[in-house]
Amino acid sequence: MEIQRLIPLPAVFKITTSLFKTLQEVIEKEFPTIYRILLVSDPGGAKEYGERLRKLPCVYYTMFIKGGTIEDVMEVEKVIRDEHIDVAIGVGGGRILDTVKLATSRTFIPSILVPTALSHDGIISPVAVIDFGDEIRSTRAIAPYGAVVDINIISRAPRRLNLAGCGDLISNISALEDWKLASKIKGERIDYFAYLLSKQGARSILYSEHVPFSAGFLEDLAEGLAASGISMIISGNSRPASGAEHLISHALDRILKVAHPHGIQVGIATLFTQRLRGQSVKRIKEFYKKIGFPLSPMEIDISKETFMEAVRLAPTTRRDRFTILDIKNKPYDWEKAFEVYLE
């Protein structure tokens, strides 16, 4: 019999405006005897930051790769093994961070992630989205040892990406409703601490008093995404942050030639799934208007027909996830929800 459960959690989460100094402090404090650090950054948008950080005295080896594929993961793994790397730092967007997350998981070394945009809740999470050639899969990984978020860097990221982070966080509201439903109907266990963190993550921006995308707001967004990521570590799956709205987005990824950022799609789908449940979306819509988030699929050039096709396909993208779409499964229900959603 256990008297408590043990869950390995990330140790460091820093929000800063001076990345170089903060990262140096984190490394000195957390890894005082380590001298082989790998820095992985992309040759595009994040290169400028990668070039600056490679001057850190502790950085032993630097790689500039696009990231995101299993070949990239293997390339990073090879360097970790050949160069006897102790810690890896990833600087960039989701592709780089997920590549470093999976490569360090497979070689059992810690990673520190430095995002250049706040586009989703995968910064601190046990999941890496990787292209395996035949398909893009969400793969289980060890969560990073920590993350350092530089608000100056984030504020320079394309607005669309930081908007996507808001959508991914707000979608927790829908995901948690599905979790409650699965608990009621299927007896699925709700992990209260995971539930609480996911909910607070969404609330951190929904009730933020800061001007949208000001430094204070981005700090709230970073904290919310971190809380959401930790909720998934605690529950051991993506349940607290992924419900019917995520399934609709997965279906859109399959249907659309060029998909929109994940967080934008799930944020739009959240309005629909909440309406399907008969819930008010007044508060969420007010928030979306305030931050300039699209209010309907049509605003991002997704027709009603395409969206409805995604709703129909959604449950097939993940059959083990019970959601509102398993109950309200008739086109009639969807049409009705779509009508009120646009009101």
Ligand SMILES: [Zn+2]
């Ligand atoms: Zn998500």
